[in-house]
Amino acid sequence: xxxxxxxxxxxxxxxxxxxxxxxxxxxxxxxxxxxxxxxxxxxxxxxxxxxxxxxxxxxxxxxxxxxxxxxxxxxxxxxxxxxxxxxxxxxxxxxxxxxxxxxxxxxxxxxxxxxxxxxxxxxxxxxxxxxxxxxxxxxxxxxxxxxxxxxxxxxxxxxxxxxxxxxxxxxxxxxxxxxxxxxxxxxxxxxxxxxxxxxxxxxxxxxxxxxxxxxxxxxxxxxxxxxxxxxxxxxxxxxxxxxxxxxxxxxxxxxxxxxxxxxxxxxxxxxxxxxxxxxxxxxxxxxxxxxxxxxxxxxxxxxxxxxxxxxxxxxxxxxxxxxxxxxxxxxxxxxxxxxxxxxxxxxxxxxxxxxxxxxxxxxxxxxxxxxxxxxxxxxxxxxxxxxxxxxxxxxxxxxxxxxxxxxxxxxxxxxxxxxxxxxxxxxxxxxxxxxxxxxxxxxxxxxxxxxxxxxxxxxxxxxxxxxxxxxxxxxxxxxxxxxxxxxxxxxxxxxxxxxxxxxxxxxxxxxxxxxxxxxxxxxxxxxxxxxxxxxxxxxxxxxxxxxxxxxxxxxxxxxxxxxxxxxxxxxxxxxxxxxxxxxxxxxxxxxxxxxxxxxxxxxxxxxxxxxxxxxxxxxxxxxxxxxxxxxxxxxxxxxxxxxxxxxxxxxxxxxxxxxxxxxxxxxxxxxxxxxxxxxxxxxxxxxxxxxxxxxxxxxxxxxxxxxxxxxxxxxxxxxxxxxxxxxxxxxxxxxxxxxxxxxxxxxxxxxxxxxxxxxxxxxxxxxxxxxxx
Numbered sequence: 001x002x003x004x005x006x007x008x009x010x011x012x013x014x015x016x017x018x019x020x021x022x023x024x025x026x027x028x029x030x031x032x033x034x035x036x037x038x039x040x041x042x043x044x045x046x047x048x049x050x051x052x053x054x055x056x057x058x059x060x061x062x063x064x065x066x067x068x069x070x071x072x073x074x075x076x077x078x079x080x081x082x083x084x085x086x087x088x089x090x091x092x093x094x095x096x097x098x099x100x101x102x103x104x105x106x107x108x109x110x111x112x113x114x115x116x117x118x119x120x121x122x123x124x125x126x127x128x129x130x131x132x133x134x135x136x137x138x139x140x141x142x143x144x145x146x147x148x149x150x151x152x153x154x155x156x157x158x159x160x161x162x163x164x165x166x167x168x169x170x171x172x173x174x175x176x177x178x179x180x181x182x183x184x185x186x187x188x189x190x191x192x193x194x195x196x197x198x199x200x201x202x203x204x205x206x207x208x209x210x211x212x213x214x215x216x217x218x219x220x221x222x223x224x225x226x227x228x229x230x231x232x233x234x235x236x237x238x239x240x241x242x243x244x245x246x247x248x249x250x251x252x253x254x255x256x257x258x259x260x261x262x263x264x265x266x267x268x269x270x271x272x273x274x275x276x277x278x279x280x281x282x283x284x285x286x287x288x289x290x291x292x293x294x295x296x297x298x299x300x301x302x303x304x305x306x307x308x309x310x311x312x313x314x315x316x317x318x319x320x321x322x323x324x325x326x327x328x329x330x331x332x333x334x335x336x337x338x339x340x341x342x343x344x345x346x347x348x349x350x351x352x353x354x355x356x357x358x359x360x361x362x363x364x365x366x367x368x369x370x371x372x373x374x375x376x377x378x379x380x381x382x383x384x385x386x387x388x389x390x391x392x393x394x395x396x397x398x399x400x401x402x403x404x405x406x407x408x409x410x411x412x413x414x415x416x417x418x419x420x421x422x423x424x425x426x427x428x429x430x431x432x433x434x435x436x437x438x439x440x441x442x443x444x445x446x447x448x449x450x451x452x453x454x455x456x457x458x459x460x461x462x463x464x465x466x467x468x469x470x471x472x473x474x475x476x477x478x479x480x481x482x483x484x485x486x487x488x489x490x491x492x493x494x495x496x497x498x499x500x501x502x503x504x505x506x507x508x509x510x511x512x513x514x515x516x517x518x519x520x521x522x523x524x525x526x527x528x529x530x531x532x533x534x535x536x537x538x539x540x541x542x543x544x545x546x547x548x549x550x551x552x553x554x555x556x557x558x559x560x561x562x563x564x565x566x567x568x569x570x571x572x573x574x575x576x577x578x579x580x581x582x583x584x585x586x587x588x589x590x591x592x593x594x595x596x597x598x599x600x601x602x603x604x605x606x607x608x609x610x611x612x613x614x615x616x617x618x619x620x621x622x623x624x625x626x627x628x629x630x631x632x633x634x635x636x637x638x639x640x641x642x643x644x645x646x647x648x649x650x651x652x653x654x655x656x657x658x659x660x661x662x663x664x665x666x667x668x669x670x671x672x673x674x675x676x677x678x679x680x681x682x683x684x685x686x687x688x689x690x691x692x693x694x695x696x697x698x699x700x701x702x703x704x705x706x707x708x709x710x711x712x713x714x715x716x717x718x719x720x721x722x723x724x725x726x727x728x729x730x731x732x733x734x735x736x737x738x739x740x741x742x743x744x745x746x747x748x749x750x751x752x753x754x755x756x757x758x759x760x761x762x763x764x765x766x767x768x769x770x771x772x773x
Contacts, residue, residue: 003360006399007445011352014441018350018434030082030090034105037079040344044112046335050080051118053333058297060332062288065304066271067337068413071433072345073304074268076337078131079106080302081266084122085129127262130156134273147241149273149283153265154246161253164202169239173232175249182220190216205232243286247294254298263299271305288331303331342433343405347396350438357395360449365394368516375513375520376401382502399444399453400437407501408458409433414497418559420470421462436461455511459490473551477539485530487512489539492549504545505531541676557667557682564663564670574658576602576609578701579620583724589616589732598736616739617643618728623650634711641713641738644731648704657697664690713738 003009018036039047053060063080067073082088082102089099103123110116137152155165161178163171177183190198194212201209210229217228254261274280284303291299353361365372365388376387385403388394393402412433415421439461440453463471477489491511495501509520509527531547534540540547580587580602587610589598601611603619611617619638627633628650638645648654668683668690705724710717710731719730 003358003449005446006441006449006451009353009358009361009398009449010350011354014350014438014445018438030102031092033075033078034082034090034102036349037075037106037109038345038348039106039109039111040341042338042341043076043335044110044115046333047110047119048112048115050333050335051115051122054122054300055118057332059292061292061297061300062331063300063302063333063335064331065302065335065337066306067341068306068409071337071342073306073337076335077266077268077302077304081129081131081264082106083119084125084127084262084264086123086126087128125260125262126258127264128160128257129264129266130160131266131268132156133268134270138273147243147283149270149280150241150243150246150287152267153287154241154249156265157246157249157253166203167205168241169236170202170205172239173235186216186220189220193219206236243290246287247290250291250299251294254295261298263295265299265301267301267303269305270303274305342409343397343402346400346405346434346437350434350441351397351400353395353398357392361395361398362391364450364516365391371516375516376403376510378403378501378507378510379504382504382507383500399441399451401452404453404455404458405433407455407498408436408494410498410500411458411494412462415462415466415494418497418556420467421465422467450517451515452513454487454514455494456487456491459494470551473539473549480537481534481539482530484512484526485534485539488527488530488534489549492540492547496549496551502545503547505547508547541678553678553682557679557686561660561663561667561686564667566659566662566666570662571655571658572604572607572609574662575620575622575655575701576604578658578698579705580610582698583701583705584728585725586728589736591736592733593737600732600735616735618735619643619645621645621647622655623648623653624655635714635716638711639714641741642735643712644728644735645711646705646728646731647709647711649707654697654700654704657693657700661690661693661697664693 007014017032050063065073065077079102082090083106085102088102090102090105091099101123103119107116107119107123110119132152134149134152137155138148151168154168154171158168158171158175159165161175163174163178165171174183177186187198190196190201190212193216194201196212198216201212205213210232211225213232214225214228217223217231218225221228250263254263270284274284288301291301372387376385378385385407387402388397436458440457443457443460444451444453463474471493474489474493477486481489488508491508492503495503501507505528506524508531509524512523512527513520531540531542535542535547539550541550542548587599587602589600590596591598599611599615601613601615601617602609603617605622605625606619621628621634623629625634627637628647634645634647664686668687671679671683674680674683702724706721706727708727710719710727712731712734717731717734719727721727
């Protein structure tokens with residue numbers, strides 16, 4: 001049968017409901033999710049590594065699933081949870097068919113026989129899966145939130161056992177009753193006395209139902225109602241959540257199950273929840289480690305993240321390096337979903353054809369193969385994007401071009417980095433790659449076979465989740481520009497922060513190609529004319545041959561400055577210049593007792609910046625020192641008498657101010673001379689502001705040196721909080737006396753300047769020692 005429209009090519013209706021975003025707590029369409037799940041080649045490799053650890057390595061009880069936005073991490077997490085849960089059953093949508101275990105639907109999709117056998121063995125182990133989105137679970141928890149990840153884990157464990165998850169002390173009360181075999185009896189008494197169920201009333205126990213609780217408790221256990229209220233108040237006041245307590249509860253639960261039973265925690269969006277908060281990282285680390293030791297590997301934690309572990313944690317500082325290595329050790333199994341996985345899923349789930357290679361598409365490819373190579377050749381130094389490699393590739397991806405998947409992936413990653421999308425985590429949110437490509441396929445399904453999807457159409461797939469304040473230009477343009485111009489704006493909006501793609505007129509014209517046989521020269525000329533019109537209306541700016549979509553430039557510049565990288569060594573050098581050259585303005589110590597000058601080494605956070613190790617030392621300790629805040633450690637390391645330690649105050653972090661100043665200065669230098677007058681005007685304002693910031697940093701340095709704690713030989717000096725030069729001059733005297741304690745026995749100055757003072761002093765000390773003998 002010959003297809004006339006694009007939709008007739010597909011094996012399944014392209015407009016059928018496909019939930020592109022899989023939610024952990026949504027079980028309405030499990031049958032469809034299982035039937036349509038695609039186990040890609042890369043996922044198969046990852047599953048092999050996981051199953052090997054699950055079956056044979058009980059210490060590797062952490063699995064980290066990472067990938068870019070919309071790559072299918074949540075879907076994989078959900079499928080794993082369904083496979084491993086021994087009690088889960090999925091009702092068939094076919095009349096008369098019995099329910100099945102999810103693994104029975106998924107196993108036939110695994111092509112590797114060895115992997116399929118191992119999966120069957122693993123899924124035969126009795127287990128329970130706890131699948132949850134940690135951000136959603138956390139929103140509903142009361143408490144202090146000092147250990148948020150632990151709180152969520154305890155909540156889902158309580159809910160598993162039928163206890164009240166939103167208030168830990170209520171759940172603990174229920175657990176204690178249950179251990180004594182009195183919980184069910186209490187619930188029956190509560191319903192009999194109050195005419196309502198305990199499960200429905202316990203959420204308001206702290207307020208309106210407290211008296212109802214007291215009646216039931218007094219009835220069940222005796223005593224007065226006032227005594228009962230005291231019981232629940234004491235339970236609330238004494239409740240403490242701890243890692244040990246949680247691990248003990250898991251161990252207790254496992255002990256009540258059949259031998260070998262496993263409890264698996266599947267935590268969606270954990271990477272975003274951790275974010276850059278070190279406390280949450282440590283909280284996750286301790287949860288995983290405690291589960292490992294307490295359960296002998298019978299509890300596994302699976303998490304998903306929108307980046308790899310290092311990306312989520314950011315640039316880990318020295319003091320966090322050990323934390324990172326520990327958490328990486330716990331998540332020994334890492335599954336990464338790459339762009340190849342997404343392409344395979346889109347091809348097999350959305351774009352599968354009947355037959356695999358329709359004759360019409362074969363003919364089109366054979367006729368246009370050379371033309372395709374010419375049409376889709378990006379030039380002018382732009383990134384090289386692969387085309388269809390052969391007829392099979394063309395039939396598999398039609399009506400899309402391979403470049404669209406990789407370029408769109410880069411586009412949504414860059415847009416998310418610039419906070420373009422709605423939602424707490426500024427991700428794509430309600431869209432996945434699959435759902436975006438489906439929307440485009442649906443938009444062109446009635447077109448004749450041979451027409452192609454263009455890159456600009458992908459914008460419509462994410463339009464709904466773009467923040468309102470970020471698409472004002474696009475909203476305005478819809479009523480002011482023509483169709484071709486609007487298509488150009490959509491494409492350039494997607495690519496605004498993809499610097500590898502050079503947005504020349506030629507490359508933009510390629511993005512808009514929607515059919516193989518047309519007048520490409522006329523198309524390119526129409527694009528050039530549209531670009532001129534858009535530039536004249538200030539929708540675009542042109543830099544040489546490159547066109548860029550214009551947004552709120554002030555905000556853009558500020559975000560780019562924050563992302564500019566400056567090394568820690570540059571920051572330290574700047575701090576050194578400000579403190580020692582601009583504020584203290586001295587590289588020698590004049591010792592009042594003998595009139596000699598002493599050179600001194602200059603350190604910051606124990607790192608030598610200037611001078612020699614043998615000299616006396618002035619060591620500036622900042623809040624970024626690994627032992628900052630540990631006074632005992634700092635003082636003990638200062639013992640010995642040859643170092644003056646100056647500990648800066650923790651408030652108004654000086655290094656952060658210096659970092660901002662250096663980033664702004666570097667950004668201005670990197671971007672000066674631009675042909676964009678708007679940017680130049682902004683940079684001029686930033687340069688003026690940065691000059692004022694430099695003065696403010698000097699003032700802040702003086703203020704911090706006024707308050708810095710000065711320590712010599714482990715003892716804090718009493719030199720007041722006056723002028724920094726005066727304070728340090730007094731401290732220098734104590735430093736020399738501590739470094740050369742026998743100089744007081746020598747009278748008069750010693751000859752030998754030019755850096756030989758210390759040698760002269762030590763020689764004098766030796767002579768004094770000999771005289772004493």
